[in-house]
Amino acid sequence: MGHQSSSSEPPSLGNISKGFDEKREAVMDSYSAWLTKHPSALDAFEGMMILAEGKSLVVFLDYDGTLSPIVNDPDQAFMSEKMRSAVQEVANVFPTAIVSGRSLDKVKEFVQIQNVTYAGSHGMDILTPTGSLKYDPKHQNKAVDEEGKDVIYFQPAKDFLPKIQELSKVLEEKIKTIDGAKVEDNKFCLSVHFRRVNIEEVGILKEMVESIVQGYPEFRITKGKKVMEIRPRIDWDKGRALQYLIEYLGFNDSDDLLPLYIGDDKTDEDAFQAIKDIGRGYPIIVSSIPKETKALYSVNDTDEVMSFLKKLAEWKNSTSNSSN
Numbered sequence: 241m242g243h244q245s246s247s248s249e250p251p252s253l254g255n256i257s258k259g260f261d262e263k264r265e266a267v268m269d270s271y272s273a274w275l276t277k278h279p280s281a282l283d284a285f286e287g288m289m290i291l292a293e294g295k296s297l298v299v300f301l302d303y304d305g306t307l308s309p310i311v312n313d314p315d316q317a318f319m320s321e322k323m324r325s326a327v328q329e330v331a332n333v334f335p336t337a338i339v340s341g342r343s344l345d346k347v348k349e350f351v352q353i354q355n356v357t358y359a360g361s362h363g364m365d366i367l368t369p370t371g372s373l374k375y376d377p378k379h380q381n382k383a384v385d386e387e388g389k390d391v392i393y394f395q396p397a398k399d400f401l402p403k404i405q406e407l408s409k410v411l412e413e414k415i416k417t418i419d420g421a422k423v424e425d426n427k428f429c430l431s432v433h434f435r436r437v438n439i440e441e442v443g444i445l446k447e448m449v450e451s452i453v454q455g456y457p458e459f460r461i462t463k464g465k466k467v468m469e470i471r472p473r474i475d476w477d478k479g480r481a482l483q484y485l486i487e488y489l490g491f492n493d494s495d496d497l498l499p500l501y502i503g504d505d506k507t508d509e510d511a512f513q514a515i516k517d518i519g520r521g522y523p524i525i526v527s528s529i530p531k532e533t534k535a536l537y538s539v540n541d542t543d544e545v546m547s548f549l550k551k552l553a554e555w556k557n558s559t560s561n562s563s564n
């Protein structure tokens with residue numbers, strides 16, 4: 241008797257593979273459609289640089305998912321030596337800042353490059369050498385760094401520190417019961433990670449965190465990649481940090497300014513918006529899947545970020561040499 245297929249029978253391998261191919265094609269189609277709206281910054285590079293000629297390009301880079309690939313353990317999110325040298329090449333020829341959700345100390349420890357400006361805690365902890373900024377004692381602290389240089393810390397959430405530390409302890413104690421959950425202290429904000437939490441327990445963890453944070457109305461929760469980010473309710477984000485750094489560099493009212501920001505996460509959208517508000521510049525999202533974004537351009541992954549940074553430094557070096 242010939243083989244009869246019925247709906248109760250398991251699908252054959254051939255059918256599974258056909259279904260898989262169809263799904264993959266559909267994903268590729270939607271990614272291609274998305275790319276027409278957010279073209280690859282590598283493909284669009286020449287055109288972007290034509291507009292950059294004679295302008296003052298300022299480079300802003302997110303850390304996790306941009307300079308280092310997303311990994312399971314946040315403490316192991318190291319940057320490759322190749323990426324470090326690409327960032328170094330860019331920092332040698334453009335003012336460059338790293339704007340991260342990590343604590344300032346942690347991001348400095350990961351990146352280990354001298355001539356870049358660092359902003360930690362989603363821009364709530366910015367370290368700059370003393371310079372053109374007006375001294376604002378409300379949010380700025382003068383200090384001397386490890387090398388004996390005068391520096392300024394800009395910390396708009398400083399007053400929240402005791403409460404953040406309290407909240408961190410409460411969260412740590414409560415989430416102990418959930419295997420794989422982790423609180424990361426990013427100084428002016430906290431991250432509750434659930435990448436390594438069993439899928440069945442993620443909802444419980446989220447409810448737990450939400451209910452604890454409700455008891456601290458001066459804080460809010462934002463979402464990142466398998467992480468809940470708890471931060472003070474202040475009008476400050478990566479976009480405001482970008483504006484602060486532009487002012488610090490003295491480009492506030494400059495028509496020459498051309499900010500470029502590369503980031504992969506929701507909190508980077510504030511910086512993309514800030515560039516849109518300025519009215520010119522290159523907001524670039526790192527994504528291998530179509531997603532809602534304010535970025536104009538895209539790159540697929542951290543390898544493409546590295547290729548883009550290398551091209552950028554090469555372009556600057558070649559244009560400087562040709563004008564000599």
Ligand SMILES: O=P(O)(O)OC[C@H]1O[C@H](O[C@H]2O[C@H](CO)[C@@H](O)[C@H](O)[C@H]2O)[C@H](O)[C@@H](O)[C@@H]1O
Nearest residue numbers: 303304310311312314317340341431435465467
């Ligand atoms: O602004 P960023 O520099 O992108 O920081 C955002 C969060 O990044 C880190 O978490 C993410 O990367 C981890 C390491 O790859 C990954 O394990 C985690 O699932 C991701 O959410 C960082 O640990 C967080 O504190 C930052 O808020």
